[in-house]
Amino acid sequence: MNLNDIKDPNFLKTMKPKELKTLAGEIRSFLIESISETGGHLSSNLGTIELIIAMHYVFNSPEDVFLFDVGHQAYTHKILTGRINQFQTLRQTDGLSGYMNYQESVHDQWESGHAGTALSALLGILYAKKIKNEPGFGVAVVGDASITNGMSFEALNLLGTDHLVQGIVILNDNEMSISKSVGSISKTLTRFRSMKLFIKMKRLWQIILPNFILNFLSRVKRGLRGFLQRQNIFEDLGYMYVGPIDGHDIKGLIYNLERAQKVKKSVVLHIITEKGKGHTEAEQDTIGTFHGVSKASSMQKGISWSEVISLDLEAFQKIKKTFVIMPAMAVGAKFMNFAKHFPDRYLDVGIAEEHAATMAASMAHQCIPVFLPLYATFAQRAFDQIMNDIARSDHHVVFGIDRAGIVGEDGSTHQGLYDVSMFYTMPNMVITMPYNEKEAANLLYYGFMKQKHPFVIRYPRGIVQNRISLDEIEFEAIDPTWTYLEKGQDLSLISYGPSLDLLLQARLDMHLDANVINARFIKPIDENMLHEIMKKRSPILVYEECSNTGSLYPQILKFMSTHGYTNRIQSMSITDVIVKHGHYQDMLKKHDMDLSSVKKVIEVLQS
Numbered sequence: 001m002n003l004n005d006i007k008d009p010n011f012l013k014t015m016k017p018k019e020l021k022t023l024a025g026e027i028r029s030f031l032i033e034s035i036s037e038t039g040g041h042l043s044s045n046l047g048t049i050e051l052i053i054a055m056h057y058v059f060n061s062p063e064d065v066f067l068f069d070v071g072h073q074a075y076t077h078k079i080l081t082g083r084i085n086q087f088q089t090l091r092q093t094d095g096l097s098g099y100m101n102y103q104e105s106v107h108d109q110w111e112s113g114h115a116g117t118a119l120s121a122l123l124g125i126l127y128a129k130k131i132k133n134e135p136g137f138g139v140a141v142v143g144d145a146s147i148t149n150g151m152s153f154e155a156l157n158l159l160g161t162d163h164l165v166q167g168i169v170i171l172n173d174n175e176m177s178i179s180k181s182v183g184s185i186s187k188t189l190t191r192f193r194s195m196k197l198f199i200k201m202k203r204l205w206q207i208i209l210p211n212f213i214l215n216f217l218s219r220v221k222r223g224l225r226g227f228l229q230r231q232n233i234f235e236d237l238g239y240m241y242v243g244p245i246d247g248h249d250i251k252g253l254i255y256n257l258e259r260a261q262k263v264k265k266s267v268v269l270h271i272i273t274e275k276g277k278g279h280t281e282a283e284q285d286t287i288g289t290f291h292g293v294s295k296a297s298s299m300q301k302g303i304s305w306s307e308v309i310s311l312d313l314e315a316f317q318k319i320k321k322t323f324v325i326m327p328a329m330a331v332g333a334k335f336m337n338f339a340k341h342f343p344d345r346y347l348d349v350g351i352a353e354e355h356a357a358t359m360a361a362s363m364a365h366q367c368i369p370v371f372l373p374l375y376a377t378f379a380q381r382a383f384d385q386i387m388n389d390i391a392r393s394d395h396h397v398v399f400g401i402d403r404a405g406i407v408g409e410d411g412s413t414h415q416g417l418y419d420v421s422m423f424y425t426m427p428n429m430v431i432t433m434p435y436n437e438k439e440a441a442n443l444l445y446y447g448f449m450k451q452k453h454p455f456v457i458r459y460p461r462g463i464v465q466n467r468i469s470l471d472e473i474e475f476e477a478i479d480p481t482w483t484y485l486e487k488g489q490d491l492s493l494i495s496y497g498p499s500l501d502l503l504l505q506a507r508l509d510m511h512l513d514a515n516v517i518n519a520r521f522i523k524p525i526d527e528n529m530l531h532e533i534m535k536k537r538s539p540i541l542v543y544e545e546c547s548n549t550g551s552l553y554p555q556i557l558k559f560m561s562t563h564g565y566t567n568r569i570q571s572m573s574i575t576d577v578i579v580k581h582g583h584y585q586d587m588l589k590k591h592d593m594d595l596s597s598v599k600k601v602i603e604v605l606q607s
């Protein structure tokens with residue numbers, strides 16, 4: 001069939017299993033070709049094609065609601081709901097989102113981007129349907145890594161024994177998070193996978209025996225299995241557990257989904273899929289390189305900020321041994337080499353930011369130097385733990401806040417725009433951002449060697465100019481002050497991180513006699529330098545690629561009002577707006593943060 005003709009999933013209902021299989025093959029070929037051009041979540045989507053076809057075959061979306069945990073694995077859902085023609089714009093400015101998106105389709109009824117939300121949302125959907133007296137099932141697809149998230153367990157704990165609602169939880173088990181799944185849940189699932197024969201027999205009993213005998217047997221079985229095999233965690237939590245099922249066998253999936261519809265309690269359908277199915281390299285990938293792939297034409301030269309920080313920390317091990325707690329982002333945060341070189345100083349804790357923060361706090365209390373890398377957006381998950389266990393108690397944890405600022409293609413759920421405000425509210429927190437590679441190394445050194453407070457080093461998603469290697473890295477003492485990148489009389493341009501390059505460029509292009517000030521210590525502020533520039537009474541621009549609610553700008557305003565300074569001051573920031581997916585430069589422009597916007601603001605300030 002011509003995939004471009006798909007308008008909605010109804011056409012599936014009359015198709016035969018063989019035709020559905022052919023369709024899966026066509027979608028797989030399309031996705032491999034299309035994602036290799038645009039970039040996107042390759043492996044996860046190649047693993048869910050048959051599942052999503054079966055879901056749309058059995059259920060009636062949007063009356064039946066589908067929730068995809070994270071939402072990165074739902075490309076087939078996008079195709080079956082009539083969006084294939086937009087795939088050439090996937091993750092691009094004004095194009096198709098890489099995640100579920102309320103604005104794109106009535107079939108997208110849960111947006112997330114952050115792992116672990118689907119089961120809570122499922123309970124919400126089911127209760128809403130009940131209150132509104134609306135028909136329809138709720139079906140949540142959760143990966144074997146996302147189900148280990150604390151939030152997933154909070155919801156699992158309730159749904160299994162809630163007799164007012166019935167949810168269908170599809171546990172999509174591919175043994176992978178981005179890299180390998182970790183922890184005891186993962187081990188438990190491995191044990192389930194080895195129980196296939198037992199499961200087949202159980203399926204047979206359920207077909208041939210009447211209900212009351214099944215119920216009786218179920219009780220006997222639980223006792224017996226508890227004795228013989230240890231129990232099934234999902235059954236213990238009150239669910240009917242069905243599985244493990246081959247997640248690429250459409251016929252089997254349809255059979256089991258139809259059964260799940262008829263069960264009068266919540267069901268966990270455990271399916272086994274292969275991440276990257278149909279793409280040889282992705283199938284063999286045990287590291288996570290193919291979880292998300294970049295657009296072919298967007299490969300930039302140089303190395304990423306994440307790699308700089310990871311290399312710095314490796315080099316720093318000669319000076320001090322530090323422990324890294326990694327919440328599931330080893331590949332993106334570029335810590336695979338660190339993990340290999342220092343296995344006894346590294347722990348992947350899975351998608352568990354809250355746990356990671358509290359664990360870091362207690363290690364710090366035991367005087368272990370801990371480095372905690374968190375993407376800015378995922379650090380939000382651990383607000384309470386960072387606030388209560390680290391900041392309140394003044395524990396010396398060093399944070400690497402990665403993907404700070406506009407993130408580009410991942411879009412609104414992944415923007416790193418709130419971390420400065422978040423950390424600013426926290427007592428004892430020191431917040432920094434390096435301008436270049438050299439400063440990154442020095443801040444890391446300073447954070448571990450000269451600080452006793454919780455210490456944040458934030459860095460963006462982009463690429464650094466100069467490639468650095470391990471043996472080039474040197475650490476120097478750094479003062480907790482701001483520095484002048486350029487000096488001048490007429491105005492002061494203040495920022496931190498690589499955004500300073502924009503200000504330097506504006507200065508150059510406009511032939512300005514201006515200070516360009518590197519506020520590398522975002523908190524605490526450099527009061528001496530502020531006095532120095534304020535006394536000149538010249539105008540000030542504070543440029544921050546983040547929300548300015550509670551960031552550097554209001555601190556400078558507070559300083560000015562305390563000391564009675566009345567300089568003209570202007571803030572450029574991304575405040576109270578949602579930044580969508582798209583090219584980094586496009587987003588800067590769209591939100592009046594690009595070079596030409598800087599120049600316009602400077603002109604106004606000088607007029």
Ligand SMILES: Cc1ncc(C[n+]2csc(CCOP(=O)(O)OP(=O)(O)O)c2C)c(N)n1
Nearest residue numbers: 044113114115143144145146176177178328
């Ligand atoms: C709170 C949070 N932390 C980290 C991530 C980054 N992340 C996106 S997908 C993913 C792995 C998900 O694995 P799994 O749930 O097993 O789904 P799969 O991709 O294997 O289908 C991670 C860690 C995230 N989205 N949310």
